[in-house]
Amino acid sequence: MNVVDSSAWLSYFAGDRNAAIFAGAIEDLDRLLVPGIILTEVFKNVLRQRDEEAALTVIAHIKQGRVISLDSELAIDAANYGVLHKLPLADSIIFATARKYDATVWTQDVDFKGLANVNYHPKSKST
16 A cells, blocks of 8 residues: 655656656556645645645545545554654644554655655656
């Protein structure tokens, strides 16, 4: 199973140098888990940079994966991982979701670097 972090989704949709790295996990819809917080982060970012139509198009693609809602158990796990690994709130939810479903996190967010079952790729430099 795969959980793709917001930074990786944005890379993929931007078509930057790291897009191909994340394409396999994103396009394997049968194995794609989407923590609900990803919808918030990606929609907000695309809305800010482009417009609502573009943001809704992106979200429609993301929702082809299995969206995982934040329930009380996952919320408590996220809080524990957040404290243990010093993760920001959204990242702790993403990480807890991946752990719950024994999934790999795909990301270019340095906050995840070095954590178990994380496929971290530094952000590509612009040309």
